[in-house]
Amino acid sequence: MTKKLLYLIFLLSLFFSQAQQNQEFKITKDYFDYQRLMLNNEFKKKFDSETNYEEKRSIKENFSEFMVKLDSIQNTAFIATLIKVKNREDLDRIASRKTTIDHAENPQKQMLNEQATYPGGFETLRKQVADLFYSDSVLPGQKLLKTSVVFVVEKDGSISSVRAEGDNFTFNRQAEIAIYLLPEKFSPAVVNGTAVRYRFRLPLAMNFE
Known part of the structure; x- marks a missing residue:
């Protein structure tokens, strides 16, 4: 002990x-x-x-x-x-009207010289999110839960505008919290040698059996 x-x-x-x-x-x-x-x-x-x-x-x-x-x-x-x-982020977004490059949907994605990446890669990102997830908040009886977390990687590698899109509200909320608690910053996306804001999508699935 x-x-x-x-x-x-x-x-x-x-x-x-x-x-x-x-x-x-x-x-x-x-x-x-x-x-x-x-x-x-x-x-x-x-x-x-x-x-x-x-x-x-x-x-x-x-x-x-x-x-x-x-x-x-x-x-x-x-x-x-x-x-x-x-x-706060909603108010900032309304006031600043910032633009992002979407790695999945924006037709300008081919302009990217480098996509935003997390230290250690995609699997490290998934593992850290899972480790930070507060599973006790999930109601008993839930089994496999899925969500897709969308967030913006800022020019300095920090993240903002985290939104989880899934059927379970509690699972979505805990996924968003876990993303904000990530201990490392991303390497930002780069276009023509300049760091740009980048919309990142992370699918998540957890089995609570």
């Missing part, structure tokens, strides 16, 4: 060092990462100082319960952040 706690603390320290795609989500995630770090420390102190086996098991169970509750509270905060970000 002690090794697991130390490993979890180590992972959290890595999370602190990574750059988030979106500042609002970064602030929210950093806050909850810090809360987890503090809880880890407190439970580890109690666990290490306890000699009774039954008490150690109770501490371990309490720790697990706290983490589950904290995950749920964090997800509620992420949903609120998602609403805030979407509202």
